[in-house]
Structures are given as C-alpha cells and as structure tokens.
Amino acid sequence: MDFLFIHGAGGWLDDQPLAEELRTRLGVPVAMARYPEEDMSAAAWFAELDRQRDALGPDLAIIGHSFGASMALLRLGGGWHGPLPRGLVLLATPFWGSEGWQAEYALPAGYELPAGLPLYLHHCRDDDTVPVDHLDRLAALLPGAVVRRHETGGHQFAGQMAAVADDVGLLIS
Template sequence: MKKTILFIHSAGPQERKKGSSNLSAYLEKELRDKFQFVMPKMPNPENPEYVLWKNQLEKELNMINGEVILVGHSLGGSVLLKYLSEESCNITFRGLFIIAAPYWGLDEDWQSKDFTLQSSFEGNLPVIPNLFLYHSRDEDIVPFKHHKSYAEKFPQATLREIEGRQHLFHNGLPILVNDIESL
C-alpha cells in the first residue's frame, strides 16, 4: 500500500496557476507512482478562518489509513503546526514538511489570533521523525525571519534555505521531492 501525502495549501486563490496549485501539481506529478495524494481545497481560502481549516484537516485525517506525510505550504504549514500542537490524533506521521510558513505573532505585520501558536507549542507536537523547513532567503511575501523563528523552535529540523525570492514555487521544489523520497 502506498503511503499518503496530505498537502495543505496556502491562503488566497487556488485556481489553476494560482496559490499552491502549481506546487501541489508538481509534487503529485513527481511522486504519484510512490505515494497516494490527498490535496483538499480548504474552506474560504481568500478569507481563511482557523476553525474551518481545522475541521477540514480533521476530516481529511480521519479518512486516511497508514503512515502519513504532511506537507504544508505557507498558511497550510502554519495550520498543520497549530493543529498538531493543539489536537490529538492517532496517526503515525512519517514526516512533516513546512514550506514558507508564516510565524504568526512574530511582529506587528503578522498578527492573527486565529493562527498564532501557543507558547511552547513545539513541546506539544506528536513524535514526527522527519521535520523539514523550506524557505527562500529573499522572498517578500513571508520574510525569511519567519523561517529563522521556526528553526530556533526546531533544532532537530532539516533546514532548506532556498536561494531567490520564491514563495509559490511555480516551477516546483526538487529538493522537497528528494527529501520525501529519502524517507
């Protein structure tokens, strides 16, 4: 049986060639022979609310059997971290891959009660043997300092600092494919 990759997309429009659509299509194309993909459309992505995304994520997780690889892009990464640190689930997670995720509450430009993590959230995460963080050094949507904040919370994580300004990774992220395949 193939392992499942659950991909949680970014906020904003998700139509073809927008938001996380190119990145998720790239991952599915590159990995579909080895993995089953679950890529739900999250509720109201242009005006997201955590409780709605949490409920959708919970629904998706309840339908999956076996080991799961979680991939969260931008807001999707923030939602995965918040959910995993606040809720309990009886699933074995093989890996957690967080791409260009905002660290809510980091500074005045990134405030959201809905998405802000609890203090010491990292101690509440379930055991996940493989944690990877990806971020472009010069991107202007979610500044690189967010990546550095997560890196401080997760000294065990593999850090992938990408050259350039990419946030949406329209042409894919080959190193992510390699990292998933290496599990």
C-alpha cells in the first residue's frame, strides 16, 4: 500500500514535519511531491495529483492538508481515473465559497464522494488559518465522514498527529 501526502498552499516546507511524523508513526514511506505553488489552479494541482496517483499505483491512501485536502476532495468528486484510493484523511480542509473564501475551488452542488470511500476529517479548534466552522460545513455536506475535532494543535496539528496516524492506519487493515 502507498501513502500520498498532499501539502497545503505554499506549505511544502511547512508540511514536511506532518508527513515525516506520519512516516515515523506508521513505519512506512509517505510520498510528498511538491505541488505547483506558483500555479494555484485546480487544473495544475489535479495534474500533479494524477501524476502521483499513477506513479504510486492502485493501492493508495491519500492524506491532505488544507488546500491540498480540498484539491483531493474536489478531484475525487469528479474526474478521478482508475481504482479509488482506500480512503482519505484530510486535515484543516477549507470549505470554499464560505464567507471570504474563493468560490472557484468550491465543491459543486450535489457533490458526493464515491460510495463506500472512507473519509476522515480532522480539524483543530484553535486553527487560525482555516476556521473550525469549515469543518462543520464539510461534515454537513459529507454525512458519511468520520469527524475528529481537536481542542489544540493549530493549523499544523502540533501534538495531534498520533490521532491522524491512527486513522491512516485504519486504511491499512
């Protein structure tokens, strides 16, 4: 099984500790490519996500953070080719189109993930980058998601990666 970590916007360096902690806790490689931070279009990020998916193979789990999490959700809702991943574990996912957040990345009306795809949504209440109310909006849109609210940890999940690794581990069995 392969693991793909999709970093946040401008966060390739900032998110390295998250991917490294997952590698350490899970004892497996976690791929983390550099997504095109100079081109924040969904098309550019989808192209890299597709390239990574094809390189890693069909037995894949996706972990996404912030903007990267939202791109994984958007891609899985339409335009995904090949076998579905074993699941998604998403951290601090923005709900685009809500107050002040660009609608160009919004999930379309009637959005649904493929049936049976496990989804874990993690968010820290003290996140000062993506407000925790984004989690509530996503949970309402995706009623099958397992929702994990952490009291502390901020946007970079300080002290919370054990819980994230536990959910990623559930996708292995």
